[in-house]
Amino acid sequence: MFSKYKKPASAPAKPAPAKVANIADAKPAAAPAAAPQIQTAAQQSLRRPVAVAAQPNAMDKERKRKERMGEIKLEMHRALLDNLNLAALEHATEKELRAEISSIAGELLEEKGIVLNRDDRQTLNKELYDEVTGLGPLETLLQDDTVNDILVNGPHQVFVERSGKLELSDVTFKDERHLLRIIDKIVSAVGRRVDESNPYVDARLADGSRFNAMVPPVAVDGSLVSIRKFKKDKLGIDDLVNFGAFTEEMAAYLQAAVATRLNIIVSGGTGSGKTTTLNALSSFIDNSERILTIEDTAELQLQQVHVGRMESRPPNVEGKGEVSPRDCLKNALRMRPDRIIVGETRGEEVIDMLQAMNTGHDGSMTTIHANNPRDAISRLENMIAMAGVDMPLKAMRSQISSAVNLLVQASRLQDGSRRMTSITEITGMEGDVISMQEIFKYQRVGLTPDNKIIGHFTATGVRSNFSERFRMWGYDLPASIYEPTVMDHR
């Protein structure tokens, strides 16, 4: 068949691979021997059963089929690269390209005498298309909207996070070289490099997803890749209330806090929903304000008109050209911001952040990694100390207490649910200690048999220290929102 996307016939034909049709005969890897189980009856009854991976036997047939498909795909991909005129591809439409790949693949399959059913043919064509134009096996997961995170542990193990739970996906790479090729495609697209001497890298995918890779030998069992998928439609306040991340009362309180320009820190563990919360909180900012955002990887999506976005930059391969979050922050202060939002404070920029909060940029917000509000304060103290500022502890704490008004704790609970487990106000200093009062919290009461957490949100009964401020600014919250919720979970 003649085609403008096919290389001219003069291209030397590659020798046919020796063994494609026989792949189905390949022996499956031996099943691991069952671990000996020596347990006393007493031990058994006290311990809860531990989840184990599915038995290999049950998946044998499917794995054999996938292995065969994998081999065929690899052969096809090589043959396609040899056959396709890559220069002409750039101008082809998606439809043309898909048709072309499917037709060349059809010819190759026929040549090699491989017969596939319709579903397998379609899957093969899609995978070949993804391989040629996109990020290969990752492409399906990137397009799957139910997937939040993609975590690759070497070529044969790809985990995904769905609804807060990690699960093993059926996506694999052919081998480490295949995985490295995809990583290279991603990082070279953003002008970076990753190799033995430069073994880890941050990048952003074309769709905005956050990407981190670490390659061997630092990554011991094959390259490690973590992708935080970019959500086009970020979860808003209403979505989060509907998902049970916090209550309508808490939302009303947070609205008052943001609108009346309290300085807020969202604290939480990895993947607990800090950025999502920060983004949702920003929706309460008035449209007339000038907001500057500073992030490592631009994830925030502010809805206001007047937004200036900055992205810090790591040094290049020669160790030059770094623009740190602190550089951005210092510069931001010269750009007449009404508010500054720092995606995450994790280093010396903490000094400038606190200074900004203390000197007329009220209503600034950031996130930090910490497991509870007290921890968040300790993290701030540590960061100040690490930044090399030699300040007595009391002075440091007094800086923090006058800069930060509110700590919002985001948590990913053990059942995968993400909740705002605490809203805590900083009220000042008592002696050497920063005093705080919790206004709302998530009260856990137990666990269902299928490991779902039972609990509810409640006010603590403490009235906000900022009630008067809220009232003055026109956010007169009813006293009832501070009343504890009594719930019977039986």
Ligand SMILES: Nc1ncnc2c1ncn2[C@@H]1O[C@H](COP(=O)(O)OP(=O)(O)OP(=O)(O)O)[C@@H](O)[C@H]1O
């Ligand atoms: N309340 C929620 N319900 C369901 N999904 C949520 C909720 N909050 C956040 N998510 C999802 O969880 C994932 C992680 O959220 P997010 O990026 O906000 O976490 P993070 O704490 O900023 O993570 P990191 O520490 O990696 O920066 C995202 O895909 C987000 O859409």
Ligand SMILES: [Mg+2]
């Ligand atoms: Mg984040």
